[in-house]
Amino acid sequence: MPKPHAPDKPAPHAARRSEKSRRAIYDAALALVAEVGYPRTTIEGIAARAGVGKQTIYRWWSSKADVLLEAFLDLSDQASREAGAQDAYVIPDTGDLAADLKAVLRLTVDQLKDPRFEAPSRALAAEGVVNEELGRTFMTKLLEPSLQLYVDRVRAAQEAGQVRRDIDPRIALELWVSPLAQRWLQYTGPISYEYTDTLVDYALHGIAAR
């Protein structure tokens, strides 16, 4: 994914101006997609709303999909920092898998209920359902990297002897991630900490009688 870049050796005021434009473009892109949907969001519209020239956007990104993907990554980073996470790209490993998964899922519940996140995320997710190319890009660049954090955490638990060796971590994580995602996407039920805690318990111990 292209990262915005300033000209070589920028003067300090130029770097500040670039950072301000970049932030304005992200905000405009997220607001616009939430209001009019992905198909009617355009580079021109983002530029007008951000108060920058269209060429400023094209200098940094090649398409509206790229602008939006990066705006979402930035939004997630912000949310993680505000939640006090030291590093957004690690799931804690205290040695207690259930507790670690429950803690991360509670942060996800907070994020799904955050209005800054909700409307633009829904607009992008909805488009991904009917636009396979965008859906796959969205999956590869936004969803899959965060799912891989769970893969790593489940592998560590396998090495610690807490999860069975024959379990595929990439499928296992769907037992807690997907129910939460479906309740959010399709209104199939309420979202709460109690709910995500329950998912983790069921996923770890199964529902069958012993």
Add this chain to the structure above:
Amino acid sequence: MPKPHAPDKPAPHAARRSEKSRRAIYDAALALVAEVGYPRTTIEGIAARAGVGKQTIYRWWSSKADVLLEAFLDLSDQASREAGAQDAYVIPDTGDLAADLKAVLRLTVDQLKDPRFEAPSRALAAEGVVNEELGRTFMTKLLEPSLQLYVDRVRAAQEAGQVRRDIDPRIALELWVSPLAQRWLQYTGPISYEYTDTLVDYALHGIAAR
């Protein structure tokens, strides 16, 4: 949901004509929503494509959402009949919960891959993500009744002593339904019988080491 009704004591040819119109309207509604999306699907467009008057549609349904919901119910009924299910509204109870769940999920995999089903279902699901009222209607009338079949089957397994009594069946079913739904909606991974079989095994027995 309103069901189409013929006038009192219709002559046989009038009933046949009604049935033919009803089928043409369902087909037109599903084709149109797949092609242009939910927001641009109109009663006028459905009527024109079905070759019936707009008033024929308004006599039987009050909105395009109603037409589409019924068209989807009819499509599911057809798919179930073709798959040889005796009754689309029952999950088998052979006494082997894992086998019964795997069998039903394999039929769902087939349905998700059926092109007649895929495009209109994606169009409706995408709209439900950004249109909460439609999303909730879609959930209540289409999704929830099929999820309740799993609730009944899990309850029967609880009574048979195969599933723990403290398990909430309405949450338990999400361990196999939601991962499949998310892979379909968000392209988070391939869909196969092997995959759904694995979900059932993980959900029943958990991933934790014993």
